[in-house]
Amino acid sequence: DAKTTQPPSMDCAEGRAANLPCNHSTISGNEYVYWYRQIHSQGPQYIIHGLKNNETNEMASLIITEDRKSSTLILPHATLRDTAVYYCIDTTSGTYKYIFGTGTRLKVLA
């Protein structure tokens, strides 16, 4: 079973920030949080990952709560091309395995 829970779907207006939440209440100290997205039926694409600290890259920002039980992926200025299913995955350092949940289907509206 997936170790993370996400809302099944969200809408976001084009140009606005998309905030995608994820609960990972069973996460342990050495487990990273990874975010991927899947556009249509293409292979999942890496977005960002983090352990404790907030992270930012050219695609998104990742905010991890202090207790590490939840995180939020932020797409600062969503475009229509960001319409996809977004997966939050936690993975123990050294196991190199993912357990996917059903993700959040983000629809960016014009």
Next chain:
Amino acid sequence: DADVTQTPRNRITKTGKRIMLECSQTKGHDRMYWYRQDPGLGLRLIYYSFDVKDINKGEISDGYSVSRQAQAKFSLSLESAIPNQTALYFCATGATWDGSNEQFFGPGTRLTVL
């Protein structure tokens, strides 16, 4: 050229047939994975390999077998295909030496078993 390639991209077969899905990578990664995805669901791990001599079962290995012919090649076989193996299949790779769990996915193979 794509770093992770899968062949074929689409395949229709009949119940009871043996088929092989192939995955090749030019990334030089040591880890390779096979996943399947059913409509509306996330990916589920079938098999994974951390090097040529290391093969491990994932969540749903029954009915499947794999072969790691070389570091760059990882094949998935369905010995006797059945209709509920109709799904989208993804190969992925990863590099242990960079300390990251990041995986790089291929474009997928859409398999239909009639």
